[in-house]
Amino acid sequence: MSSIRGFWAVVPAGGAGTRLWPLxxxxxxxxxxxxxxxxxxxxxxxxxxxxxxxxxxxxxVTGARHAAAVADQVPSLGPGRVLAEPTPxxxxxxxxxxxxxxEAHERDAIIGSFAADHVIPDEEAFxxxxxxxxxxxxxxxxxxxxxxxxxxxxGFGYLQMGRPLAGHATARAVRQFVEKPDAAxxxxxxxxxxxxxxxxxFVVRARVLLDLLALWHPDLAAGARRIAADPxxxxxLWPQLERIAIDHAVAEPAADAGRVAxxxxxxxxxxxxxxxxxxxxxxxxxxxxxxxxGDRDLVTAVxxxxxxxxxxxxxxxxVGVEDIVxxxxxxxxxxxxxxxxxxxxxxxxxxxAAGRTDLV
Amino acid sequence: MSSIRGFWAVVPAGGAGTRLWPLxxxxxxxxxxxxxxxxxxxxxxxxxxxxxxxxxxxxxVTGARHAAAVADQVPSLGPGRVLAEPTPxxxxxxxxxxxxxxEAHERDAIIGSFAADHVIPDEEAFxxxxxxxxxxxxxxxxxxxxxxxxxxxxGFGYLQMGRPLAGHATARAVRQFVEKPDAAxxxxxxxxxxxxxxxxxFVVRARVLLDLLALWHPDLAAGARRIAADPxxxxxLWPQLERIAIDHAVAEPAADAGRVAxxxxxxxxxxxxxxxxxxxxxxxxxxxxxxxxGDRDLVTAVxxxxxxxxxxxxxxxxVGVEDIVxxxxxxxxxxxxxxxxxxxxxxxxxxxAAGRTDLV
Numbered sequence: 001m002s003s004i005r006g007f008w009a010v011v012p013a014g015g016a017g018t019r020l021w022p023l024x025x026x027x028x029x030x031x032x033x034x035x036x037x038x039x040x041x042x043x044x045x046x047x048x049x050x051x052x053x054x055x056x057x058x059x060x061v062t063g064a065r066h067a068a069a070v071a072d073q074v075p076s077l078g079p080g081r082v083l084a085e086p087t088p089x090x091x092x093x094x095x096x097x098x099x100x101x102x103e104a105h106e107r108d109a110i111i112g113s114f115a116a117d118h119v120i121p122d123e124e125a126f127x128x129x130x131x132x133x134x135x136x137x138x139x140x141x142x143x144x145x146x147x148x149x150x151x152x153x154x155g156f157g158y159l160q161m162g163r164p165l166a167g168h169a170t171a172r173a174v175r176q177f178v179e180k181p182d183a184a185x186x187x188x189x190x191x192x193x194x195x196x197x198x199x200x201x202f203v204v205r206a207r208v209l210l211d212l213l214a215l216w217h218p219d220l221a222a223g224a225r226r227i228a229a230d231p232x233x234x235x236x237l238w239p240q241l242e243r244i245a246i247d248h249a250v251a252e253p254a255a256d257a258g259r260v261a262x263x264x265x266x267x268x269x270x271x272x273x274x275x276x277x278x279x280x281x282x283x284x285x286x287x288x289x290x291x292x293x294g295d296r297d298l299v300t301a302v303x304x305x306x307x308x309x310x311x312x313x314x315x316x317x318x319v320g321v322e323d324i325v326x327x328x329x330x331x332x333x334x335x336x337x338x339x340x341x342x343x344x345x346x347x348x349x350x351x352x353a354a355g356r357t358d359l360v
Numbered sequence: 361m362s363s364i365r366g367f368w369a370v371v372p373a374g375g376a377g378t379r380l381w382p383l384x385x386x387x388x389x390x391x392x393x394x395x396x397x398x399x400x401x402x403x404x405x406x407x408x409x410x411x412x413x414x415x416x417x418x419x420x421v422t423g424a425r426h427a428a429a430v431a432d433q434v435p436s437l438g439p440g441r442v443l444a445e446p447t448p449x450x451x452x453x454x455x456x457x458x459x460x461x462x463e464a465h466e467r468d469a470i471i472g473s474f475a476a477d478h479v480i481p482d483e484e485a486f487x488x489x490x491x492x493x494x495x496x497x498x499x500x501x502x503x504x505x506x507x508x509x510x511x512x513x514x515g516f517g518y519l520q521m522g523r524p525l526a527g528h529a530t531a532r533a534v535r536q537f538v539e540k541p542d543a544a545x546x547x548x549x550x551x552x553x554x555x556x557x558x559x560x561x562f563v564v565r566a567r568v569l570l571d572l573l574a575l576w577h578p579d580l581a582a583g584a585r586r587i588a589a590d591p592x593x594x595x596x597l598w599p600q601l602e603r604i605a606i607d608h609a610v611a612e613p614a615a616d617a618g619r620v621a622x623x624x625x626x627x628x629x630x631x632x633x634x635x636x637x638x639x640x641x642x643x644x645x646x647x648x649x650x651x652x653x654g655d656r657d658l659v660t661a662v663x664x665x666x667x668x669x670x671x672x673x674x675x676x677x678x679v680g681v682e683d684i685v686x687x688x689x690x691x692x693x694x695x696x697x698x699x700x701x702x703x704x705x706x707x708x709x710x711x712x713a714a715g716r717t718d719l720v
Contacts, residue, residue, distance in 0.1 A: 021677075022675075022677070297714075300707050300710050300711060300714070302703065302706045302707055302710065303700075303703075314690070314691050314692055314693060315382075315691065315692040315693070315711070315716065315719055316692070316693050316695070317381075317382070317692060317693070317694045317695070317707040317711075318694075318695050318696070319694070319695075319696035319697075319700050319701075319703050319704055319706060319707055320696055320697055320699065320700030320703055321684075321695055321696060321697060321700075324681075324695060326693075326695055328693060330674070331674050331675065332674055332675040332676075332677060333674060333675070333676050333677070333686075333688060333693055334677045334678075334679070335676070335677070335678050335679075335681055335684060335686055335695055336678070336679035336680055336681060337679075337680055337681060339680065340663075340679050340680030340681075341679075343662065343663075343679050343680055344679055346662045346679060347660050347662055347677040347679055350660045350662065351660055351675070351677075354657075354660070356675065359675055
């Protein structure tokens with residue numbers, strides 16, 4: 001199947017991934033890592049997944065310090081296809097800049113924004129959802145792809161689906177976006193069957209996104225368009241852009257205005273938020289032996305379970321530890337449990353406080 | 361106080377210490393390590409403790425592969441004071457050889473045998489016990505120093521004390537030696553107040569030891585004396601010596617014959633059998649933070665307790681793990697718990713089975 005005419009993929013590549021320390025570091029964030037053992041980094045796998053849909057029309061927006069690594073990992077990105085942010089300005093500025101660049105190239109183009117560090121094993125189902133989302137975006141709606149919840153997650157935002165949209169296979173209106181719920185509320189959401197995880201995937205005509213943004217954050221929309229028109233002004237204009245997430249800047253107010261649609265994604269999705277989800281992703285079945293990401297021969301386990309990442313070439317030996325997480329790297333080793341994996345960020349904070357910025 | 365006239369210290373330096381892997385290795389056993397953070401290895405601390413009692417009359421008996429390291433660590437040992445065993449033949453052969461060497465030097469000398477890998481913080485109390493033991497040994501008894509049990513250990517042998525010996529401050533007869541008991545029996549032993557841990561410390565006239573040995577194992581006694589008389593025959597005679605522990609060869613039958621005395625040691629003692637006892641030794645008070653053997657600055661602990669040995673220069677980070685044991689070395693890292701520390705030997709067995717003899 002050929003790529004979608006007039007469709008551009010935008011890949012925001014940011015986020016430190018501090019809950020995946022010491023694998024991820026400020027200088028080597030999650031999206032630059034092969035976290036699944038597939039031989040491709042998350043960024044590469046994301047571009048692999050988008051290439052059949054967007055052809056060579058892929059833009060990666062990333063921090064200036066990572067631009068060279070991005071170009072190195074994805075050599076098929078042509079000149080001008082890596083947008084290097086001088087400083088982090090949150091997701092709306094990044095996507096608005098890319099949208100403005102696309103709009104300047106091709107006034108009616110549709111963009112789809114997909115984070116560089118998500119995992120979607122079923123590429124066909126993903127492609128089908130994007131293709132339907134593009135067809136809905138032609139009606140000048142902001143379209144999101146909503147992930148069917150597999151458990152009452154408290155770590156993701158949700159969206160509530162409304163009426164089906166005529167003329168489309170599965171698309172529906174979006175009634176509202178909701179913030180990360182507590183466990184009781186998440187369970188209630190799942191019981192209704194009306195809620196989907198908000199994975200931050202947005203498909204929309206570039207011009208429509210910027211015009212919607214202009215309704216609520218006119219300076220941000222105008223700034224992005226000025227930078228696209230005159231890249232020499234990037235360093236001057238960029239620091240003035242408002243720091244705001246795309247959900248708050250556009251998705252939520254647009255939903256309230258009845259302008260948002262959702263295509264329910266018929267695929268599993270993971271943002272690998274911590275080592276527990278990484279272990280689950282590598283081996284979904286709980287096992288008596290630890291899951292190993294890397295060279296199995298380096299791990300000796302005696303009555304142990306959990307996740308081991310032998311990342312320094314050294315032997316890792318476990319005796320009588322259950323649901324343990326051990327991540328071994330050349331300059332740091334982390335020991336935690338699957339239950340406490342979400343608290344790994346506290347180590348990064350402690351190391352920063354102790355002045356060990358070389359390790360974070 | 362000057363050293364004890366006619367007293368020689370014998371230091372058997374053997375034992376792999378596999379339960380302390382990966383700190384201890386076949387090529388770098390426990391006695392060559394500084395396990396207490398004192399700046400002295402266990403062997404060095406043992407010799408430091410004995411030098412005030414024996415002066416320069418210290419003999420170390422060790423495996424041939426460790427003889428150079430022993431001489432290097434204890435340069436005060438003169439020529440001929442390191443006895444290098446061609447192969448391991450258990451404790452009786454080692455001590456009998458040393459006894460025969462001493463006997464050949466000085467026919468009436470008394471030896472005291474003290475393992476190279478035990479920890480005795482109170483050197484004065486130790487010295488007082490040895491001095492009393494030497495005075496009892498002048499009566500041609502086999503004298504042991506019995507450690508007052510601090511808990512109903514199942515990992516040590518015990519001895520049962522009998523009547524006080526006239527003319528000595530604390531010495532008593534020994535009724536019997538008993539093997540490592542189960543927990544119920546160990547508790548019963550403690551309740552009587554008559555039992556002491558057998559720490560393998562024996563003080564005895566060299567000639568008396570060999571004569572006692574000759575009663576039950578004449579070939580072993582004769583072989584040791586022949587090697588002492590003609591060291592050139594070591595490689596020929598050594599492999600013919602019986603493999604047996606001193607407890608079974610001499611201490612138990614001599615106790616049955618009423619020839620054994622005990623001086624109750626008024627000092628704490630530890631053989632650092634595993635990482636749990638190492639943690640206890642370094643920090644006897646249970647703490648909310650992990651005990652660290654090494655550079656505390658390398659350890660970041662968030663809601664964690666246990667023992668950390670940061671031994672490679674790398675950072676070690678813990679999150680939400682209790683009573684954990686982490687031992688980090690340049691080529692291997694071990695993760696276990698205080699409860700399971702005695703099972704670390706299983707890792708060494710597994711590594712051998714996997715052909716990783718470079719790591720054991």
